[in-house]
Amino acid sequence: MKKFLSLLLLAVCGLMASAAGPAVEFPELVHDFGTIAENGGAVSHEFSFTNTGDAPLMIVNASASCGCTRPDFPKKPIKAGKSDRIKVTFLPAGRPGEFNKTVTIRTNAKTTKKVTLRIKGFVTPAK
Numbered sequence: 205m206k207k208f209l210s211l212l213l214l215a216v217c218g219l220m221a222s223a224a225g226p227a228v229e230f231p232e233l234v235h236d237f238g239t240i241a242e243n244g245g246a247v248s249h250e251f252s253f254t255n256t257g258d259a260p261l262m263i264v265n266a267s268a269s270c271g272c273t274r275p276d277f278p279k280k281p282i283k284a285g286k287s288d289r290i291k292v293t294f295l296p297a298g299r300p301g302e303f304n305k306t307v308t309i310r311t312n313a314k315t316t317k318k319v320t321l322r323i324k325g326f327v328t329p330a331k
Contacts (some may be wrong), residue, residue: 225314227257237325250289300329
């Protein structure tokens with residue numbers, strides 16, 4: 205019986221340990237810029253996120269689906285319970301019409317290692 209309880213305790217501890225670590229939560233995954241002017245210059249939006257885990261969260265990488273979209277992400281660890289932002293900038297020059305771009309975020313989170321953010325809108329042509 206002692207052996208069984210010891211094994212059970214080890215199994216429970218192992219499960220609890222695997223649930224621990226950093227975790228990321230984004231309240232918003234899509235931002236619609238609406239209608240913007242082609243010659244109006246770059247537009248940006250900041251996506252906020254929180255480390256809902258119990259260990260430091262690292263944003264390992266942020267990559268855009270196109271050269272017209274540029275992500276700027278924190279390079280330092282985000283402590284447990286703290287929040288930060290990822291700024292996504294879209295360059296509309298030379299891109300009239302509808303746009304729908306993605307930014308893939310890679311983290312060290314235990315469960316959600318990859319998050320996809322999306323920006324969309326419509327670029328009115330320059331005259």
